Amino acid sequence: MENDEQQKEQQRVNQVVSKIDQKILTTKQEYDRAHSETKKVQQNYSDNTSVNYFEVDDRIETSAELQQQRGLVSRLTENESILKRQLTTLHDLQKSPYFGRIDIQDADDPEEERLYIGTASFENADGEFLVYDWRAPISSVYYNGILGKVTYETPMGRQETTLKKKRQFQIVNGQIRNMFDTNETVGDEMLQSALGNQNDSYMQNIVATIQHEQNDIIRDTTSNLLVVQGVAGSGKTSAILQRIAFLLYHSRDTLEADQIILFSPNKLFSHYISEVLPSLGERNMRQVTFDEFIDNRLKGLNVQSLFERYETDGNLSSQQQHIRNYKESAKFMDEVTDYCDNLSAEALVFSDILFNEDVFFSKEEIKRIFDSFPKAAKVSERYLQTKNELIKRLKRRINQETKETWVNDEIDQLSDEKYHDLLAGKTLGDFQNEDAERFYIAHKIVTERLRVVYDAIFNDNFLDAYMQYANFLGKVALPQDIQQPQWQQAINEFNDSIEFHSIKLDDCAPLLYMRDYICNTGQNNTMKYLFVDEMQDYSIAQLRYLRYAFPKSKWTLLGDSEQALFKDVEQPEEILRKLSAAFKVRNSRLVSLMRSYRSTYPITTFAKSILPNGDDIEAFNRDGDIPELILASDFKDGITQVVKTINAQQKKYGTVAILTKNMREAKQVYRQLHGQITTTLLKDADRTLPKGVLVLPIYLAKGLEFDSVIAWDTSQQNYPDEALLGTLYTIITRAMHHLTLISINDVTPLISDEAFHNSKIKIERTIS
Numbered sequence: 001m002e003n004d005e006q007q008k009e010q011q012r013v014n015q016v017v018s019k020i021d022q023k024i025l026t027t028k029q030e031y032d033r034a035h036s037e038t039k040k041v042q043q044n045y046s047d048n049t050s051v052n053y054f055e056v057d058d059r060i061e062t063s064a065e066l067q068q069q070r071g072l073v074s075r076l077t078e079n080e081s082i083l084k085r086q087l088t089t090l091h092d093l094q095k096s097p098y099f100g101r102i103d104i105q106d107a108d109d110p111e112e113e114r115l116y117i118g119t120a121s122f123e124n125a126d127g128e129f130l131v132y133d134w135r136a137p138i139s140s141v142y143y144n145g146i147l148g149k150v151t152y153e154t155p156m157g158r159q160e161t162t163l164k165k166k167r168q169f170q171i172v173n174g175q176i177r178n179m180f181d182t183n184e185t186v187g188d189e190m191l192q193s194a195l196g197n198q199n200d201s202y203m204q205n206i207v208a209t210i211q212h213e214q215n216d217i218i219r220d221t222t223s224n225l226l227v228v229q230g231v232a233g234s235g236k237t238s239a240i241l242q243r244i245a246f247l248l249y250h251s252r253d254t255l256e257a258d259q260i261i262l263f264s265p266n267k268l269f270s271h272y273i274s275e276v277l278p279s280l281g282e283r284n285m286r287q288v289t290f291d292e293f294i295d296n297r298l299k300g301l302n303v304q305s306l307f308e309r310y311e312t313d314g315n316l317s318s319q320q321q322h323i324r325n326y327k328e329s330a331k332f333m334d335e336v337t338d339y340c341d342n343l344s345a346e347a348l349v350f351s352d353i354l355f356n357e358d359v360f361f362s363k364e365e366i367k368r369i370f371d372s373f374p375k376a377a378k379v380s381e382r383y384l385q386t387k388n389e390l391i392k393r394l395k396r397r398i399n400q401e402t403k404e405t406w407v408n409d410e411i412d413q414l415s416d417e418k419y420h421d422l423l424a425g426k427t428l429g430d431f432q433n434e435d436a437e438r439f440y441i442a443h444k445i446v447t448e449r450l451r452v453v454y455d456a457i458f459n460d461n462f463l464d465a466y467m468q469y470a471n472f473l474g475k476v477a478l479p480q481d482i483q484q485p486q487w488q489q490a491i492n493e494f495n496d497s498i499e500f501h502s503i504k505l506d507d508c509a510p511l512l513y514m515r516d517y518i519c520n521t522g523q524n525n526t527m528k529y530l531f532v533d534e535m536q537d538y539s540i541a542q543l544r545y546l547r548y549a550f551p552k553s554k555w556t557l558l559g560d561s562e563q564a565l566f567k568d569v570e571q572p573e574e575i576l577r578k579l580s581a582a583f584k585v586r587n588s589r590l591v592s593l594m595r596s597y598r599s600t601y602p603i604t605t606f607a608k609s610i611l612p613n614g615d616d617i618e619a620f621n622r623d624g625d626i627p628e629l630i631l632a633s634d635f636k637d638g639i640t641q642v643v644k645t646i647n648a649q650q651k652k653y654g655t656v657a658i659l660t661k662n663m664r665e666a667k668q669v670y671r672q673l674h675g676q677i678t679t680t681l682l683k684d685a686d687r688t689l690p691k692g693v694l695v696l697p698i699y700l701a702k703g704l705e706f707d708s709v710i711a712w713d714t715s716q717q718n719y720p721d722e723a724l725l726g727t728l729y730t731i732i733t734r735a736m737h738h739l740t741l742i743s744i745n746d747v748t749p750l751i752s753d754e755a756f757h758n759s760k761i762k763i764e765r766t767i768s
């Protein structure tokens with residue numbers, strides 16, 4: 001009977017695949033036609049760009065023609081790339097056309113309907129859906145529903161139907177490998193098989209096995225602030241990527257991939273997730289790390305990265321810690337707002353605008369302009385008016401300058417070609433007489449010469465943002481836990497580092513916010529969705545700055561408060577309280593993901609055991625090796641144990657990652673292994689993740705996973721207290737199938753005896 005069913009299903013697969021084959025053929029023909037047409041037009045375009053420009057009329061005619069051709073090329077290229085994407089999707093469907101089937105019956109319909117669900121939709125020539133896209137409204141029944149009455153959202157409102165059957169398939173190269181009927185969201189067998197696979201260098205899409213709670217995140221279209229607190233390996237990153245694919249489908253006509261931005265934890269991660277959206281037929285969203293984002297906005301300064309901070313922090317004194325906490329708080333950002341709102345002309349720190357090392361607009365002149373605008377207006381408005389006035393004055397100066405003899409001389413010396421270039425876009429009839437044409441050219445020459453002044457105004461270089469910030473630091477009210485002398489020292493340090501063109505991370509968000517707020521700049525209104533992964537690594541001040549920088553975005557924040565590196569673990573409720581207070585938005589929502597999928601049951605059980613609230617984490621039941629702890633007698637012995645472990649693990653797994661607390665340790669281990677074993681040391685700037693043996697500090701492994709993990713030196717000395725609990729937990733939870741801890745002498749007190757006992761960890765003490 002079962003075989004009968006499978007045969008019937010296989011027949012359907014064969015029929016669908018043969019229809020896909022046909023579609024591939026016709027699409028390929030279309031693509032080839034489009035490709036050769038694009039090439040033809042491109043060739044024509046490039047021939048035309050090399051025409052002779054010397055006759056003005058010719059040039060102008062050619063330019064209009066070129067514009068037209070450029071438009072045509074871009075339309076054709078767009079068409080070609082759509083066809084190319086379609087072909088890729090069809091090829092994927094050809095191998096595995098669908099993964100699910102639902103049989104549903106609407107109340108007013110005597111017939112049951114049978115729908116098949118895959119990574120993309122596929123219609124036959126009559127417009128009948130042979131495969132439904134996993135994001136179609138009806139497909140949510142597959143993910144959410146258990147048999148019986150179910151509801152689902154459609155653009156027309158909520159619909160009800162009865163789910164009669166749910167079937168899952170694993171189809172590989174057009175052949176059904178497995179198929180199950182299930183009443184669960186998505187049965188364990190499918191998940192077991194998906195999770196049991198060895199790790200690839202790229203993250204995979206999870207559309208065939210999305211879980212109910214993940215589906216909630218993916219299909220949320222109403223929250224302005226969606227916060228996901230999910231335990232390690234609970235599918236937060238997976239959920240956001242499928243969510244992006246869902247949003248792109250849901251708002252096909254109004255949302256483009258580059259209106260979505262994801263803040264990712266490191267560059268390796270960006271590469272690791274880069275294939276998920278293309279595998280679902282979508283373009284990737286924009287991706288940036290916070291460091292890159294800040295660097296770009298503070299050009300000319302050497303900005304301390306989060307990673308540098310991990311490396312150099314050492315132990316902060318309690319005063320230094322209080323100061324950092326204050327600078328990273330929402331309160332501090334409120335103080336910046338207050339300070340800016342109440343700035344007088346005297347308190348604003350302007351700088352001269354220079355031209356050829358001479359003062360072009362003096363700071364006194366700028367201050368007078370600012371002061372001339374009504375005091376009742378907001379500082380940012382007065383600033384903007386000042387900027388406009390400066391541009392007006394610059395224009396006046398340009399007009400005056402056009403009459404100077406140096407300009408006339410310059411025009412006389414222009415070559416014909418250069419002269420015509422300067423006339424670009426103009427026809428002879430545009431000028432009343434030769435004088436008017438000469439004035440036009442003169443104006444262009446002077447404008448070009450004074451561009452530096454224009455740029456200085458445009459880029460707000462006439463506000464000395466650093467001095468202004470130092471001024472603010474000197475004025476801001478201090479909380480009780482910060483002493484004045486230490487605060488003064490922090491101000492001095494800020495000033496000193498600016499002298500050397502560098503800035504600490506804690507000062508970046510408030511300083512940038514201050515600069516942008518006063519100057520009324522730095523806001524991107526086109527970004528519609530913003531995602532932050534690993535939100536626990538961001539300060540509230542940084543998030544507040546991002547909120548300022550992307551005011552029109554809906555937010556999805558994901559993180560795990562337990563994975564905070566080098567700081568005490570904060571309770572999710574506390575993070576949320578701070579976030580809700582800092583983000584004054586309507587429609588916010590918190591989703592918790594408590595089930596962990598990445599690691600085997602024994603590894604997750606061990607990871608749980610080191611956390612105070614670990615019992616709340618639910619381990620997915622996937623069998624595997626018990627984690628091992630090796631107590632080495634000294635550093636040299638530790639390395640010997642690493643080598644032994646690598647040799648054993650490499651027989652089974654493609655990737656073995658040695659994870660260390662910081663880069664210093666990673667380098668130390670790498671140096672010892674180098675020469676004995678082929679190993680790659682990963683660095684901050686690396687973007688690709690090779691297979692084999694890797695050594696990297698944990699902050700570069702954030703968000704990643706490896707078949708087998710070796711946690712380097714989990715000793716008492718290296719992990720002495722609670723401040724490193726998040727770091728240790730993050731290391732442990734990177735392992736998918738195997739975990740080895742190597743400790744030089746006694747193990748960290750963060751792993752209690754009870755934890756060892758409960759997770760039945762294997763302990764081996766070596767004697768050298």
Ligand SMILES: Nc1ncnc2c1ncn2[C@@H]1O[C@H](COP(=O)(O)OP(=O)(O)OP(=O)(O)O)[C@@H](O)[C@H]1O
Pocket residue numbers: 191194195204206209210211214230231232233234235236237238239559560597598702703704705733
């Ligand atoms: N529904 C699912 N079906 C199949 N695999 C899943 C599912 N959910 C999660 N996974 C897998 O579990 C692993 C962990 O997922 P992911 O990296 O998204 O978790 P995370 O919560 O972002 O983890 P972390 O915070 O620890 O970095 C990945 O290999 C992912 O493919």
